[in-house]
Ligand SMILES: *[C@@H]1O[C@H](CO)[C@@H](O)[C@H](O)[C@H]1NC(C)=O
Ligand SMILES: *[C@@H]1O[C@H](CO)[C@@H](O)[C@H](O)[C@H]1NC(C)=O
Ligand SMILES: *[C@@H]1O[C@H](CO)[C@@H](O)[C@H](O)[C@H]1NC(C)=O
Ligand SMILES: *[C@@H]1O[C@H](CO)[C@@H](O)[C@H](O)[C@H]1NC(C)=O
Ligand SMILES: *[C@@H]1O[C@H](CO)[C@@H](O)[C@H](O)[C@H]1NC(C)=O
Ligand SMILES: *[C@@H]1O[C@H](CO)[C@@H](O)[C@H](O)[C@H]1NC(C)=O
């Protein structure tokens with residue numbers, strides 16, 4: 001096994017050790033890697049590629065296992081202005097195991113292709129890729145008997161479903177936030193994630209936000225970026241060996257083109273993808289990769305082959321749209337400035353990070369980008385967005401506020417779910433997203 005070969009390496013003798021580790025990484029087996037083997041593998045990759053990778057734990061599970069994240073890129077340890085952050089998270093349901101293993105193979109493929117394959121080299125030179133093979137290590141270890149359907153391993157050690165455990169955008173979520181969820185929330189707050197996917201099993205489909213209903217959904221819970229989400233989901237399904245066929249896993253349920261709106265499929269509260277999009281400023285989709293949740297290990301190689309191209313093409317989409325920096329009259333970055341595309345108001349307006357940066361995923365076309373520092377006149381710029389994903393950079397559009405010379409105060413988002421908070425504003429009808437945005441903007445201006 002990988003573990004045995006690793007421990008057989010003469011780790012103390014530097015040169016030989018590194019050569020040995022490279023061969024270990026290159027020879028990653030198609031088998032399930034339990035906690036110690038997974039950790040050993042990630043450490044061996046980092047040891048073999050120290051300048052291309054950064055390994056850290058973002059927290060611990062209920063049983064104390066590390067929540068490992070391997071970061072890959074030309075500058076793996078920190079964010080660089082203009083380089084978007086991307087993430088893959090797998091195995092949040094501990095018994096859904098395909099994503100956990102294919103992400104290890106993705107890591108292997110990325111590190112061994114860097115410097116050899118020009119596309120992967122450009123991708124990693126211009127993107128910071130964060131890979132979390134397991135968000136629920138306890139659930140994985142608890143799944144003693146692999147099962148295609150349901151098992152207790154789905155939940156964390158406290159019996160909570162982590163994909164129902166995030167603060168909801170629409171109603172309060174009563175679930176007590178678990179350590180694994182809290183770690184991911186802090187991680188999302190810490191990084192300027194732009195695009196993400198979370199990998200599941202039990203179906204074969206790419207599902208996109210919203211999972212819960214907005215004001216007036218009729219069987220479809222549409223986000224303001226529905227066109228972008230459809231594109232993202234199709235990027236995955238059409239680059240996958242069979243997902244695009246949409247035949248699903250049985251004859252009862254089919255997904256045209258291999259994609260579905262989350263709510264159209266089934267409604268759920270407290271899901272991670274809605275949380276990312278609404279509160280994390282990160283577009284996330286949910287990938288269901290296998291009809292059998294925990295398939296036999298001898299099928300893993302086929303799963304990797306079926307998903308490899310899709311996993312890479314999906315990462316490239318982080319370069320859709322427009323990005324830039326918002327600065328004041330001295331050229332200093334303005335954090336917390338609101339930057340939105342006209343006609344696409346987010347429930348919580350998207351704001352610049354500490355470096356004044358914004359990233360908006362948009363399909364090619366003409367848009368008006370509105371940059372607002374609360375209390376000052378908005379700057380509007382019309383931009384023509386070309387298809388830039390092949391360039392590994394979104395269109396660049398900076399904004400400079402000539403009158404602003406102080407750092408803006410935080411344009412804060414309500415921490416309380418919006419519909420509940422704003423119930424008073426409209427007794428009869430629930431407010432639409434647009435109403436909410438207008439109202440919030442008014443409140444922001446007043447309170448600044
Ligand atoms: C990637 O970055 C490295 C390090 O700066 C540089 O040497 C190389 O030319 C870049 N390659 C591509 C294809 O951009
Ligand atoms: C959530 O908690 C509140 C107050 O404790 C309770 O009234 C409500 O019924 C709970 N909702 C759900 C869905 O459990
Ligand atoms: C947040 O970022 C800081 C600084 O880069 C880092 O030390 C810390 O580990 C990060 N925490 C998480 C949860 O990502
Ligand atoms: C989803 O949103 C609806 C409407 O806002 C709300 O009534 C419901 O409690 C939320 N959660 C679920 C699981 O539907
Ligand atoms: C620009 O955005 C701000 C804040 O969201 C909003 O108040 C303003 O009305 C917007 N301007 C236009 C022209 O859409
Ligand atoms: C892609 O980059 C090249 C070279 O930097 C540039 O000439 C071209 O206009 C870019 N294309 C798009 C669509 O942005």
Ligand SMILES: [Zn+2]
Pocket residue numbers: 093096163200201
């Ligand atoms: Zn799942």
